Amino acid sequence: MHCQECGNKLILKFCENEGLVPYCETCGAFRFPPFKTAVSMCVVNRALDKVLLAKHTNGETLLLAGYVKKGESAEKAIAREIREETGLNVIKTKYVASRYHEPRNVLMLNFIVSVSDGEVRFNPDEITEAAWYSFEDALGAVTGDSTAAFFLQSDLTELKKGRF
Secondary structure: EEOOOOOOOOOOEOOOEEEEEEOOOOEEEEEEOEEEEEEEEEEEEHHOOEEEEEEOOOOOOEEEEOOOOOOOOOOHHHHHHHHHHOOOOOOEEEEEEEEEEHHEEEEEEEEEEEEEEOOOOOOOOOEEEEEEEHHHHHHHHHHOOOHHHHHHHHHHHHHHHHOO
16 A cells, blocks of 8 residues: 555554554655545335336446545435436435445445436446336345345335335
8 A cells, every 4th residue: 555645655553543544654644545435326216116226337237326526415426427327307315324345445325316207318338228126126136245235225124114
């Protein structure tokens, strides 16, 4: 691991109340590892009885997701990503959970999002297919031990309990 400021190799050094933290001896500063932030969205129809899942260009069927851009709130990223990927407009959002996704070094913020009715016009640069699923079918469509499955399980529990 190297310093994001000067490029020199970092060492692990004890930081009070934090434990071992990467430290740059050249800069004389602790360097907490940076990571990206993204939103993961359980998109539901206005009637709250269907979930929109997308087959991404990597072949996996997942929830809609996207990176939060610099200076952008999670809520703005949600509206932008949904509009870009599906052509639908956001009606309401509710934060549900977060999870660190190590393979991509990203903190995922999960939301339930209801959208306007209308035709889904997916962006072929990001999505190869998009379809509405019943709650039960949605659970079977995503990979069982994935971050998407983890979020979807929590989202559907919230929806079934009427907490949206």
